[in-house]
Amino acid sequence: MDREIWITGIGMVSSAGVGVAAHLEALKKGDAPQVDNDSFAPYRVHPVVAVPYEQQIPKKADQRQMEAWQKLGVFAAGMALDAAGLKGDAERLGRLEMIVAAGGGERDYAVDGQILTQAPLSEHPAEMLNERLMSDIRPTMFLAQLSNLLAGNISIVHGVTGGSRTFMGEEQAGVDALRIAEARIRAGQADAFLVGGSYNAERPDVLLIYAMADYLWTHEYAPVTEREDRGGGFILGSGSAFLVVEAADVARARGATPLARLDAVASDMPVRKPGSVAASLDGMWERIAADFDPSRGVVFSGATGAAGVTAEEQSVLARRAGDATVHVTGDLFGHLVEPQFPAGVALAAAALSEGLYDDAVVTGVGHRRGEGSARLSRVG
């Protein structure tokens, strides 16, 4: 079996707005992105816009059970299901498969601070830790932290109860989520997927991980590809992107309208060394986009801004993309980590559906490991 695959629904939210149309609009305007320079200074973040959560998560009780990363994801997933015409279709949602790319959830920052303040003063710090954690952690906090509970909340709020799998591993989790969904549909192992991820950058514990290795851009704002000479770096962004990806025969049968055709998804993780990212992306381009037509094409780059690897990716695009328009998604909403690649694919699908282009390539370059590419084309 070798089935045609369509993208039939997109949900997106980030610092650039709510909904994919708002994102395309922001792309066309080309304004500088929203940046919060102060809340976590010297680190910058791209803060998510105000989100009308009640539109997709009507029960306040559900909202209270989730932290921001989950709410963003459940919201965007709901938008994607709405756009695909699947919302409330219990029978199809009961068979819809899900692959979510996720990290972990927020902490109780005040409790952490109090424990760490008290620890050096305590005669028995380990016992003190036990006592404070037993009394101060909200029991449900764990459910806001567990990686697979974004998927769990999507099941509960939207009723998606086919398979449910959560991939982890930063940027590459988003690439492989789409790759596996694509491969399973192509081979006839499944008919339809909800695929995506979500990220909350406005939290000090995630900044902390990248700050330890000096990956965060702390100079004045500069576009992703103009950071190399000052050591590179990324600005994390809050946001989420989800896509409904379906076998064309199944989508056609239910009268769904395609936004774009998903022709191929590739990923790889060669050992990182100088030139490895360029070679990896070049190889994938050869495999899935050798006949890319720059005159009618567009590229959405998932470059992070990290030194070296960003320059290598840009060198491949310079050679391969010709005169095609190249959008660096990090310049629109920052670095979303797990959902960065799904967000690029979402934007490409939306641009194709508007008839702006006929052909699209999306790249993903993990700041530390992993590369990915997707090829999309206009339907009809």
Add this chain to the structure above:
Amino acid sequence: MTSPHRDRAGRPLVAVTGLGIVTSLGEGKEDNWAALTAGQSGVKRLSRFPVAGLKTTIAATVDFIKAEPFCAPALSQEMAMRAGAEAVGQAGIGAPGDFPGPLFIAVPPVEMEWPHRRALAEAGANGEDVTYATLLAGARTGKFRAWYELFLFGTVAENVARRFGTKGSPISLSTACSSGATSIQLGVEAIRRGETQAALCMGTDGSVHPESLIRFSLLSALSTQNDPPEGASKPFSKNRDGFVMGEGAAAVVLEDYDHALARGAKILGFVLGCGEKGDSFHRTRSSPDGAPAIAAIEGAIRDAGLSPDDIDYVNAHGTSTPENDKMEALGLASVLGERMKSVPISSNKSMVGHTLTAAGAVEAVASLMTIATGRIPPTINYNVPDPAIELDVVPNVARDANVRYVLSNSFGFGGQNTCLVFSGEPG
């Protein structure tokens, strides 16, 4: 040339050619199988950290492998390396460091732990109360670069992939307590669609630290019957009162049957079927009617091309929580009918605790060894039968039986239900 072997649905048959396991009972198949069939418990009083003030003071930790100072990703990675080496070594596939297929590995979600937070707070101290700004100041000293790598979600998978030389982008996954089964399911799917002829599927979990234990404790998920530790995990018993955290890792080498035959590999068994179904009922609780679990069980049996009457033995999820064991018994009764009262079912968790992310893989290894040896490991600590659960739980003592088809169940938080069917023969 002979025609390729296919399952009843016309797909490549998925053979198992390598198994590896590490649990609190020891390292390797031999030690684990001896202990599991002798009804030994790996649950003990916690010595890794002080337990003052905790309601649960026991766990089935892996203490014979040192990851010092303790840190969950470090222990999880080391156990995965050892289980993987055993499995790949047994399979004799590829060349050392050159495994001819992808890696699917279930890993516990990583997070910074308290010793690391304390060190960062100390490095960033400015005489005032500690906040995350203090930790960030500590991070800026540049002294903690190595910890960045440790606390990325993708690190363990990449390190394991490099060690065994697996191909392509390794997948780290979490489906909570069914993760290990999901890793096998992903491998089965990849072989069936002809994408690869071999896959290395693993689950690992070494995350017993104060906060992880306290989290489950606050959800009232853990047994508090601390004395004696080895008596705490008692799946299907009337006096069961929660699960016991366990640590472990397991690895399974899956291979296209024809590929394995062509290279003369010893066939250890087959993965005949996989079933999966999400549950939208609650974040931690299963649908009371068991419908999603039933769908997953039925799905696995159907995918295997079998009927419920074919199942000879069930390797239970059997966590020892009041709710899981009841729901699992209900689900099985609804699929296997009256016959379920006499189909042997046992829970490895009675001995190795709940190895969480690794459980589905650990139990896959036990299921395949049950088929290979014709010996069913018992459910230990079964002294007070639950009249609401009419099952033959192979109480306390291992049993010899001719087992052809095993159903292995895995259910998890977040509405995860994954079931696998194993066999000794190709269909």
